[in-house]
Amino acid sequence: MQNRVTNLFGIQYPIVQGGMVWCSGWKLASAVSNNGGLGLLGAGSMHLETLQDHIRKVKLATNKPFGVNVPLLYPQIEEIMEIIVAEKVPIVFTSAGSPKKWTGWLKGKGILVAHVIASSYFAGKCEEAGVDALVAEGFEAGGHNGREETTTMNLIPSVRKSSNLPLIGAGGIGSGKSMLAAMALGAEGVQIGSRFAITKESSAHEEFKKLVVGLEEGGTKLSLKQLAPVRLIKNEFFNLVEEAEKSGASPEQLIALLGKGRAKKGMFEGDLREGELEIGQVSAQIEDIPSVEEVMNRIITEYNQLKEEIVSGANFSF
């Protein structure tokens, strides 16, 4: 255990698996933790009992550190936090909301807290709140995203400059090369979402996984900017949203169009036409559905080979 991120969480590799809705159940999280990374459950798509059940199953499946991702804007946030404390979850990643309210409370219970940001402005807010680590997530990431559209290439150096907290880069990362790129930019670890969403252990629907494998460059777009920006696959539902936005739909009309349960319908139930399908730009580089063990091996092997090349390869010497 070598750097601040591995030391903080007590993990072998500074690789965090993003706690994604409808993908990140106990199988995925425990597999990542068992393979030396940090697995996260995605509380954002779980009923309270489901969350409790998955936490218990992770604890049975691994004795390594794991965590839960909690979107702070959720209505049942107090109940979620109570379950996390009751079940002795050691690590919480918060997102989609201010870190002010819950960070101190969680830390008072001995829980480590990382917070996901899309702008270095919020790095200061995280420091004030007492957060243990930052996740800087760029425009290319799947799912919900920032309004400033700052890409990972620019966000990591900006956040690095504005805060000295342990920093995890996210957005567009799914390989050893992009991991090393993120760390060259100033990160001390990476959060990987899409690549783990498309593994055997992900709870996403098989048809969703296959669709992502076939996806090419330009297959996703940041959409729903009038409500909360979210990167979606360009399917029939996406087209409806785009048409509505172009014809000047109000936020209320967009909310009505969105309806309830779209993400579940798409990613969990496999309705590729009507569902809301969230994945990052890195999907263009995803070409198979391997096990978590295979993904971790590929990333670490590629990372270390590239390190050797940087040291000794003519391509990098000036």
Next chain:
Amino acid sequence: MQNRVTNLFGIQYPIVQGGMVWCSGWKLASAVSNNGGLGLLGAGSMHLETLQDHIRKVKLATNKPFGVNVPLLYPQIEEIMEIIVAEKVPIVFTSAGSPKKWTGWLKGKGILVAHVIASSYFAGKCEEAGVDALVAEGFEAGGHNGREETTTMNLIPSVRKSSNLPLIGAGGIGSGKSMLAAMALGAEGVQIGSRFAITKESSAHEEFKKLVVGLEEGGTKLSLKQLAPVRLIKNEFFNLVEEAEKSGASPEQLIALLGKGRAKKGMFEGDLREGELEIGQVSAQIEDIPSVEEVMNRIITEYNQLKEEIVSGANFSF
């Protein structure tokens, strides 16, 4: 001279200065070439006589390789190409158009040709056309940009996979760290625009340079998507465009709003309210107006220090 990009162009460092409108005259291009990079004149903002004059001045100011960036959609493209050949320019970077028509003709005259792309789909088109090198430019870059919004972090690996041509990464790069990140992703060199636009030798207006120095994250946005997407600083003109697009303006109405000479007005004449101000997201990291020599020194020093850290630093070892 170590890698394919430095060998191809006969330069010391694989750093190309983007041939930007209103910034890239003979002073900037020759300074970059004299400091070991590849300086490019930006033909996109020059009358024919101006271009000829600047080429002659570059040749007087440096005996190192230099080039001209030519946006292929320009009306006087044939005259531009004739001047380039008559003045024995050794290298041409083409952009904004198909490489099919001009690449073979230029190469027949002994001129090296690189082409700027924003999607790996066009990498194949470039190979067919016989291009010598590719510039893969991501969403975060300033000025004109692709429709697929693929970021540098994702574009470089995708282009790398689809073509074996010498590859120059661009978009969001202005430091040794981001240069090394781009090369870790698979590039063999970088094209840097914004950082060179804000140097002493850049022909941009002083007030424009100062504005960029003060710019923070989120200070730019990809706009005019209905016409041709271009990343702009959020000034009064940008706000007019955004309002027009939101209220459903037609392409014709947008063209009328844009009018003539907006970019010159803003970047060259310093009208920061009414002008079209093009710069990349990396502007948030630009904090001064140094000389080109200073910029080159900083980049190479930071690049080599980071290489050392990657080799021996605990942060990078797993």
